Every structure is written in C-alpha cells, then in structure tokens.
Amino acid sequence: DAKTTQPPSMDCAEGRAANLPCNHSTISGNEYVYWYRQIHSQGPQYIIHGLKNNETNEMASLIITEDRKSSTLILPHATLRDTAVYYCIVRPTTSGTYKYIFGTGTRLMVLA
Amino acid sequence: GAGVSQSPSNKVTEKGKDVELRCDPISGHTALYWYRQRLGQGLEFLIYFQGNSAPDKSGLPSDRFSAERTGESVSTLTIQRTQQEDSAVYLCASSLGLWGTSYEQYFGPGTRLTVT
Numbered sequence: 001d002a003k004t005t006q007p008p009s010m011d012c013a014e015g016r017a018a019n020l021p022c023n024h025s026t027i028s029g030n031e032y033v034y035w036y037r038q039i040h041s042q043g044p045q046y047i048i049h050g051l052k053n054n055e056t057n058e059m060a061s062l063i064i065t066e067d068r069k070s071s072t073l074i075l076p077h078a079t080l081r082d083t084a085v086y087y088c089i090v091r092p093t094t095s096g097t098y099k100y101i102f103g104t105g106t107r108l109m110v111l112a
Numbered sequence: 113g114a115g116v117s118q119s120p121s122n123k124v125t126e127k128g129k130d131v132e133l134r135c136d137p138i139s140g141h142t143a144l145y146w147y148r149q150r151l152g153q154g155l156e157f158l159i160y161f162q163g164n165s166a167p168d169k170s171g172l173p174s175d176r177f178s179a180e181r182t183g184e185s186v187s188t189l190t191i192q193r194t195q196q197e198d199s200a201v202y203l204c205a206s207s208l209g210l211w212g213t214s215y216e217q218y219f220g221p222g223t224r225l226t227v228t
Contacts, residue, residue, distance in 0.1 A: 036217075042219075042221060043203050043205070043220050044155070044205075044217075044219045046217065087154065099145070099157040099168065100145075101157065102147075102154040102155040103154050104153065
C-alpha cells in the first residue's frame with residue numbers, strides 16, 4: 001500500500017478555510033485517496049474520497065494534484081466542531097487488500 | 113437508522129484473563145473490520161470479514177487474538193491471556209461492500225480495554 005505523510009498538527013481560525021495537505025508520492029494508478037476524521041473519543045468518520053478528479057460534498061472538497069502525488073482536504077468554513085484528527089489513506093480499487101492503513105494523521109485545532 | 117454498536121464500552125481486566133469484545137454492524141453491511149488504537153496513535157488494522165469469504169487475519173498481532181463473525185451479523189473479538197500492551201481502544205467498522213462508495217466504512221464508538 002502507498003504510504004501517506006501528513007503534518008502532525010495545524011491550527012485554523014473559526015470561519016476560515018482549513019487546508020489539510022497529504023503527500024502520497026508512491027501512489028499507484030489504481031489507488032483511491034480517502035479522508036476520515038476522528039473527533040476526540042469517537043470512532044473515525046468518513047469525509048470524502050477521490051481517484052483523479054477533484055471532489056466536493058457537503059462536508060469538504062478534495063483537491064488531487066495532476067500527478068496524484070499529493071492532495072488537499074479543504075473545509076471551507078471551519079467551525080469549532082471540526083477540531084479533530086484528520087487521516088489521509090490510500091487503497092487499491094482492484095482486489096488485493098481491503099484494509100485501511102492509517103497513519104498518525106493531522107490534528108486540526110480550530111480556534112475561536 | 114442504527115449505526116455500528118460495540119459492547120462493552122469499557123472493560124477493565126486483570127493480566128492473564130480472557131476478554132470478548134462484541135460488534136453489531138449496520139444491517140445489510142457485508143463487510144466488517146476490527147482495528148486497534150493505542151493511546152495517542154493511529155488505527156492499526158486487525159482483521160476483516162466479507163460475506164462468506166475467508167477473513168483477512170493479517171493484522172492480528174499474535175495467536176492470542178481471534179475473531180469470529182456469524183454470517184453477516186455480529187462479530188466477536190477475543191483476546192486470550194491479556195497483557196498490559198493489549199490496553200487500547202478496539203474499534204469495529206462495517207461497510208456495504210468493498211468497492212467505490214460502498215467501501216465507505218462506518219465506525220462504532222469503540223471498546224476501551226484496560227489490562228491491569
């Protein structure tokens with residue numbers, strides 16, 4: 001599986017956009033990028049995923065570079081409730097493994 | 113609808129005792145996963161089940177760990193002869209399937225295991 005690297009922590013002012021980077025320089029052509037977040041003392045929550053194209057849903061936007069070696073999760077208007085650990089994960093689209101390999105993620109602190 | 117549920121929410125046990133952790137997945141979800149999360153760390157994959165296929169046990173850390181799943185319903189993770197290093201939060205997740213958006217995993221609240 002491709003490894004991902006993320007900054008250990010980031011701060012963001014409430015109401016501003018939070019941009020969380022992820023490096024996945026060894027990603028293969030058949031691997032999706034998934035983002036989850038884990039709010040303190042809860043199980044992880046799915047946010048968004050993508051393969052090549054940028055994606056947007058009600059929670060966030062995902063920007064994937066053209067070479068697919070990195071991506072950015074964007075929370076357009078961060079709130080205090082967005083304070084959490086954000087995990088970037090890659091997994092294959094074809095058979096082989098169905099398990100997520102979680103790293104240590106980015107701890108996002110949204111400040112009032 | 114109901115999400116993934118786990119029981120107990122907290123378990124304190126003495127070193128050397130066996131423990132059983134239970135996971136009830138979302139109804140209709142064919143895949144079920146177990147993870148371990150030590151304090152301040154990310155999630156470690158332990159095992160997953162998919163329908164009637166043989167489970168992927170590649171993440172189980174030792175033969176003291178085992179898991180079972182009855183059909184596409186409840187799963188039990190058993191840890192025998194618990195050690196202090198087994199102390200962690202054990203998370204269960206389920207997904208509708210294995211491909212595309214059906215692979216989105218829904219996590220339970222976890223069971224916090226403390227081995228004294």
